[in-house]
Amino acid sequence: MSEVTKKTVVVTRFDPDQDEVPKTQSYEIPVQSDWKVLDALNYIKDEVDPTLSHRWSCRMAVCGSCGMMVNGEPKLTCKDALSNYGNTIEVEPLANFPVVRDLVVELDGFMERFKKVKPWIIRAKELAVEEGATRQSPQELADFKQWSMCINCMLCYSACPVVGNDPHFLGPAAIALGHRYNMDSRDEGSAERNEVMLEEGGVFACSYANECSEVCPKDVDPAAAVQQGKALSLLDWAKGLVLPRGSE
Amino acid sequence: MKALIERIEPLIWVLFGAGFMVGSLLLPAWVFTFGIAQPLGWVPDGALAFERAHALAANPLGKLLLLALIALPIWNAANHLRHFSIDLGGYERDGAVAPLLYAGALVLSVVAIVAVIGL
Numbered sequence: 001m002s003e004v005t006k007k008t009v010v011v012t013r014f015d016p017d018q019d020e021v022p023k024t025q026s027y028e029i030p031v032q033s034d035w036k037v038l039d040a041l042n043y044i045k046d047e048v049d050p051t052l053s054h055r056w057s058c059r060m061a062v063c064g065s066c067g068m069m070v071n072g073e074p075k076l077t078c079k080d081a082l083s084n085y086g087n088t089i090e091v092e093p094l095a096n097f098p099v100v101r102d103l104v105v106e107l108d109g110f111m112e113r114f115k116k117v118k119p120w121i122i123r124a125k126e127l128a129v130e131e132g133a134t135r136q137s138p139q140e141l142a143d144f145k146q147w148s149m150c151i152n153c154m155l156c157y158s159a160c161p162v163v164g165n166d167p168h169f170l171g172p173a174a175i176a177l178g179h180r181y182n183m184d185s186r187d188e189g190s191a192e193r194n195e196v197m198l199e200e201g202g203v204f205a206c207s208y209a210n211e212c213s214e215v216c217p218k219d220v221d222p223a224a225a226v227q228q229g230k231a232l233s234l235l236d237w238a239k240g241l242v243l244p245r246g247s248e
Numbered sequence: 249m250k251a252l253i254e255r256i257e258p259l260i261w262v263l264f265g266a267g268f269m270v271g272s273l274l275l276p277a278w279v280f281t282f283g284i285a286q287p288l289g290w291v292p293d294g295a296l297a298f299e300r301a302h303a304l305a306a307n308p309l310g311k312l313l314l315l316a317l318i319a320l321p322i323w324n325a326a327n328h329l330r331h332f333s334i335d336l337g338g339y340e341r342d343g344a345v346a347p348l349l350y351a352g353a354l355v356l357s358v359v360a361i362v363a364v365i366g367l
């Protein structure tokens with residue numbers, strides 16, 4: 001049996017029908033020593049205050065829906081142990097996102113940025129089924145695998161100072177996602193993608209804060225993707241100086 | 249202006265990156281040699297006497313190195329200051345800050361080129 005202690009959880013509350021601005025509400029609850037932050041929120045919702053709204057699903061750090069600010073830092077609450085904190089912990093909605101209600105944020109505008117980098121395999125000509133599967137060596141898989149581990153939890157958007165200031169910025173996860181396809185040996189769409197990477201709000205808007213990689217719960221290291229993306233799109237940019245756009 | 253900066257952003261990034269390398273590796277060695285080791289007499293007598301040092305600097309390769317040492321870190325600084333300003337909530341003012349910083353870096357680079365050529 002794990003030990004039970006008391007902790008105070010200070011939660012941001014916001015009801016768009018009633019509140020002008022968010023307020024906080026404190027709950028003193030019994031917690032078990034092996035609980036994650038999400039367990040405390042679920043306890044509050046189930047046992048204390050059913051009006052609390054927060055988002056979660058898998059409870060095992062794969063669905064990416066439980067991101068929140070815990071004591072001011074973006075965290076996956078199903079992975080973040082309560083024992084990391086003192087007797088009082090503050091839980092707020094993810095920074096840099098519009099709040100829908102309580103701890104739930106609006107993601108639509110950000111999902112649009114993912115589409116912009118064309119996160120699918122682009123081929124000049126599709127292979128016919130008879131031609132068989134496209135083979136990849138373990139090395140070719142390793143070239144993009146890391147960038148494919150993102151669970152879209154958006155913690156990096158919440159940590160990034162540029163996302164907070166520049167409304168055009170694609171953001172760390174979207175750039176890492178584009179980079180994942182640029183690094184895939186089956187893909188032939190990097191020139192198209194790099195046009196997006198070179199636009200306003202593309203890779204060069206990054207200010208090298210590296211916060212995205214600091215907070216990433218899956219070790220995707222989006223900051224490295226952004227830096228590599230700069231180098232790759234630089235080549236396309238230099239080519240564009242010599243050759244007119246669109247020519248091969 | 250904004251469109252122009254956007255177009256040359258990759259070039260600025262190259263200068264920034266090069267300036268970062270030069271500024272963090274070569275410049276400290278330079279400052280140590282000429283600012284600390286030489287005045288403290290750790291360098292053998294005459295090794296950095298004016299004539300020798302001047303001959304080194306006036307050699308085409310020496311000029312190139314000097315130029316890189318002076319101009320590249322300026323671009324590093326300009327780009328860093330610009331992004332620093334944006335990170336501090338300065339997205340709106342970037343339209344003025346960026347041209348100002350890059351123009352400053354350009355002017356200083358030209359001054360450095362003229363000075364180095366004249367050695």
Ligand code: FES
Nearest residue numbers: 058059064066078
């Ligand atoms: S609940 Fe799925 S990642 Fe936390």
